[in-house]
Amino acid sequence: MNGIFRAVPTLETASIWPEAATVLAPALELAARFYSADDIQSRLADERMQLFVFELDGRVRMACVTQVENYPRGKALSIVVVGGEGFGLWQDWLRDLAVCAQQMGCGILRSVGRDGWERAAGFKKMGTAYLMEIEDVR
Numbered sequence: 629m630n631g632i633f634r635a636v637p638t639l640e641t642a643s644i645w646p647e648a649a650t651v652l653a654p655a656l657e658l659a660a661r662f663y664s665a666d667d668i669q670s671r672l673a674d675e676r677m678q679l680f681v682f683e684l685d686g687r688v689r690m691a692c693v694t695q696v697e698n699y700p701r702g703k704a705l706s707i708v709v710v711g712g713e714g715f716g717l718w719q720d721w722l723r724d725l726a727v728c729a730q731q732m733g734c735g736i737l738r739s740v741g742r743d744g745w746e747r748a749a750g751f752k753k754m755g756t757a758y759l760m761e762i763e764d765v766r
């Protein structure tokens with residue numbers, strides 16, 4: 629059976645979020661400094677973020693949360709968190725997400741992630757993100 633990658637309509641996010649949050653658990657753990665699952669759920673509800681899922685056999689196998697960023701010279705769709713199981717099943721999701729980004733008026737798809745996404749997902753590495761704990765600065 630073929631799976632489907634789709635944007636989740638706002639009215640459906642509350643019902644599908646618990647299952648999506650489960651597959652996103654490792655990514656949410658890494659993003660916990662910036663967003664909790666509840667933070668994301670509230671932003672999905674008021675349309676500040678968007679939820680995409682890959683479903684197979686009636687189950688969410690992958691989920692992706694994005695947000696549109698507006699810049700003076702255009703818009704970018706930024707991937708906030710992504711994760712799931714069975715990467716080989718949904719590895720073409722990025723192409724589908726790029727189509728959705730275009731439909732939203734975005735000219736760029738952005739993400740920050742671990743090394744390997746460049747190879748696995750086809751991103752072009754432009755730099756490396758670093759994090760400094762302010763309390764560590766002396």
